[in-house]
Amino acid sequence: MFEKKVKETKEVTKKKxxxxxxxxxxxxxxxxxxxxxxxxxxxxxxxxxKLSENEILLSDVVVAKDSLRVNAYITPEEVEQYFEVKQxxxxxxxxATVTSLSDLKKRAFYVKVPVPAGKxxxxxxxxxxNATLDKYLSGYEVTGIxxxxxxxxxxxxxxxxxxxxIYAVDKTTDELTLYxxxxxxxxxxxxxxxxxxxxxxxxxxxxxxxxxxxxxxxxQAINFGEIQxxxx
Numbered sequence: 157m158f159e160k161k162v163k164e165t166k167e168v169t170k171k172k173x174x175x176x177x178x179x180x181x182x183x184x185x186x187x188x189x190x191x192x193x194x195x196x197x198x199x200x201x202x203x204x205x206k207l208s209e210n211e212i213l214l215s216d217v218v219v220a221k222d223s224l225r226v227n228a229y230i231t232p233e234e235v236e237q238y239f240e241v242k243q244x245x246x247x248x249x250x251x252a253t254v255t256s257l258s259d260l261k262k263r264a265f266y267v268k269v270p271v272p273a274g275k276x277x278x279x280x281x282x283x284x285x286n287a288t289l290d291k292y293l294s295g296y297e298v299t300g301i302x303x304x305x306x307x308x309x310x311x312x313x314x315x316x317x318x319x320x321x322i323y324a325v326d327k328t329t330d331e332l333t334l335y336x337x338x339x340x341x342x343x344x345x346x347x348x349x350x351x352x353x354x355x356x357x358x359x360x361x362x363x364x365x366x367x368x369x370x371x372x373x374x375x376q377a378i379n380f381g382e383i384q385x386x387x388x
Contacts, residue, residue: 240257
């Protein structure tokens with residue numbers, strides 16, 4: 157009787173000992189997916205952190221599509237023709253940086269500085285009024301003048317956007333006389349009639365804007381010939 161109980165006890169112990177590895181296997185099966193889930197979630201967290209970091213480091217800025225000369229007049233309707241929005245390193249953006257096309261569309265403006273294509277625009281690059289050029293807002297007439305072809309004269313370096321004074325020798329007094337001042341140059345041409353869009357080449361003819369009150373004086377200068385112009 158006693159021996160039988162001992163045997164039964166041993167058999168139970170053996171059975172328990174055999175079942176022990178089964179519990180370990182279940183624990184392993186549970187831990188593997190759990191670890192994979194932790195790794196997956198961690199990877200997503202790192203990826204989202206990287207994306208957030210990139211968003212913080214990038215900022216919108218307004219840049220010029222094409223080169224613009226000093227005194228170029230841009231209306232709100234023309235803004236998208238000359239400017240576009242790009243993203244760049246936020247560390248380069250300051251309070252003076254123009255970051256939206258809507259900022260430029262608030263009103264018409266003049267370009268204060270030479271603007272090469274791709275230049276980031278700043279608030280100080282434009283001005284809404286120009287004491288010299290605002291006179292043309294009420295209207296103007298377009299005419300042309302020619303000057304002598306001197307390679308080293310200022311005449312050859314004048315380009316679209318420049319403001320000039322027009323002089324000529326008065327035939328009645330034989331004196332150099334001012335006939336028109338603060339005149340806007342709309343285009344410049346070389347001796348072959350090619351329009352000069354860059355600093356290369358010598359300009360000898362110009363399309364200019366004149367007010368109605370200035371037309372007679374400018375025509376008088378043209379008739380006298382030997383026109384001399386001075387850039388302001």
